[in-house]
Amino acid sequence: MNPIEVEHLRREFKTHIGVIRRKAKTVVAVDDISFAVSPGELFGLLGPNGAGKTTTVKMLTTLLIPSGGTARVLGHDVDRDPEPIRKRIGFIFGGERGLYWRLSGIDNLRYFASLYHVEPAVARKRIAYLLELVGLGDRGKEKVEGYSRGMMQRLHIARTLLHDPEVLFLDEPTIGLDPVGARELRHVVRDLQAERKTILLTTHYMFEADALCQRVAVINKGRIIAMDTPQALKGHVSDLSVVEVEVFGLPPDVLERVRGMPFVDTVSLENLDSRQWMRVQTRRGAEAVPDLMAAMSGLRVGRVVVREPTLEDAYVRLVGGEA
């Protein structure tokens, strides 16, 4: 039995639009997804914001009832049989909410330890150990209201490990963290993986999924559009090269023209302060450069780089340049 089994899972939200004439509108957040995570696996759910990652995690953690399909965690149905699941899983949602700011870090952990039925004697040792693990060993007695965002997120990690859960759901655990904090957090996740915990991690950072996950499902607009190991996903683009062009003020019609060129596979655009990076995936490699330049004649162009594709490029290709 796999710890996480998802079949044709679906979730709709009804929202109202308009102030005076309110119209009900149904939005499909998760649309017929299926996957399974095997014991001890670190599985990544990768997708842009609003792709349906958090909705999926909320259904798996019994916080949201599916509109259709089934999801089983540790053999129990998330809708009909949530209680046994809750005892054996841990979850965090990125961000700083969800802690009692007027209490110290230790008091927060103590409270959650009792909610999770951890015996007081065990809890005491475990809290000390976990605070060290997440690097809050000397700050545990301070009130949470004085914590930085990164500290709160690390306290959340400690909180979710109190009862030594078998399955962990980490929803965007590094969101909003500075690069150092994010790197430390990834170390913690890697350590957990070494303890053979089953982990489902969501992220919209490609390199994070590449660095941590054994398998990745790419999710976009509520659907899984690819699912494989990071290596195999890179294989999707192994026949392509990437031409990166630094350009100043790219007009939309030029972008469209480039998109329409026969040798161009996918184009993505990254906006920086005064310039843009246009990334063109193409089978022609460096030979594509003269044609691209011709299409952009009259524009101020900076650096031009031709390189091998990365997992990020595979991702960009899968979501159609929208990442």
Added chain:
Amino acid sequence: MRALAINVRLFMEGALLSYVALFSWLQPVAYLASKVFMPLVQILFWTMLGTFATGRANASFFIIGNAVQLAAVNGIYGVTMSVGGDRWAGTLPYLFGTPANRLAMFSGRAFMHVIDGMLTVVMGLAWGVLLLGLDFSQANLVGLALAILITTFSTSGLGLLLGCVGLVSIETMFINNTAYVGLLIFSGANIPLAALPGWMQSISWALPLTRGIAASRALIDGASLGSVLPLLGGEVLLGAVYVLLGYSLFRWVERQAKRSGKLEGF
């Protein structure tokens, strides 16, 4: 002349703004709860306690007292909210930065609450007539309308002062709530002033509401406007004093904030 026009506009804008703010926290059901139901239960409770203590014959004493006391709900909560609201929205620094006449801006903010407060008092009296048999046959209606207007104005003056205290303290709600129950004790709405010890009576006369409640009772009982003029005059004066105190405190806060450069802290 131009200055006057600018100040009138400031006044109107302030009135409009706080009116809009008022109705954003008062959606229909909430309005019903706080403007119709709340006055009823408050008047009922104190009137019943009063008649339990002193007999049915005194019911009108408690009905009128607690109905007029309702002016303080708007005067205190409404006005402090529209003054203190600046701090919550983080707009106070901008306000300090404008050359606008603070007094015009200020009274504009309180204006709508005076209107709304009068409505609340009328609602309270209507409940008294409908459910508790309050006798309005002798009432001097014109005089009563004036008394209600003046009382609402004076409690709004207190509200302006409290609102400015709220700018320097973080416990705005605690101050408001305490002021409200304090008025309930001192205003004579439920305890005849003569029953209070001398030092408490002195406080009563220094607070808004006291004279307004006394005048309203007399006017409903059929007294002439002339006979309550001293009471109403005193209430107007007292209201003006509170407005000025609030205004001075506001200017002081503004000066302190500018001097210490801690505008954002407010």
Added chain:
Amino acid sequence: MNAADWRHNARVALAAFDVTLRMNAPDAFVLFTILVQPLAIAVLAMFMLVARGAANALFVVVGSGMTGLWSALLFMGGNSINWERWTGTLELMVGQPTPISVIIFGKNLAIVVLSMLSMVGSYIFAALVFHQSLAIQQPLLFVMSLGFTVIAYVTFGLVIAPVFLLSRTVQQFQNAMEFPIYMLCGFLFPIALLPGWTTPFSYILAPYWAARALHGTTTGAATLSEVVLCWGMMMALAAAYLFLSHWLTRIVLHKARADASLRLE
């Protein structure tokens, strides 16, 4: 539930009790609700009831204390689930294995115990300022009645919290719900003053029986059988409230999981 479950739940309730006390003790709103307002009510009632004679001092102490108890339960207990939503912890509360009612029970217990200060405050005030002799006529029965009062209030609070979560309309009447209960439960004047049709409402409110027991035992006016009747009614109503709240909480949480309202967006 087996023995281990009971032990866990008791521990959770205790932890919720502890956390609630520590988070609310320094709060100005709490200070107002359980001390300032009941004291103001006590002062008012004391002056107003002077006409009825000095024997009313203890009546006022108990009655005003009960108002503090109810207001605290109404505002703090009533919002206990909503409060978790505002803090962003409601998802964690739902996603953990202990029934959420156990947590709310612990919280309400803390609120009710903390609000006992209302009565203590009024008592000290009446003794110091009004120089009243405040001898409780049936101290043993009074203390036992206090114990039943705690249970009555805590279980009553369990019903309010899911109702406020279920209906925003009801919640908007929260501020207006202090006085009706003061009246219906006879905190400061007998319910005989109210119209007859309200009496059944009083009877299904456990705080009414609590007030009746506490008033009766302080003045010594109540016979033992009357006090026992009050205790029995409190227990019966507490059982009914437990049942009702269990059912309501299930509905509310299921609804929240269905329409995704656990989180405040």
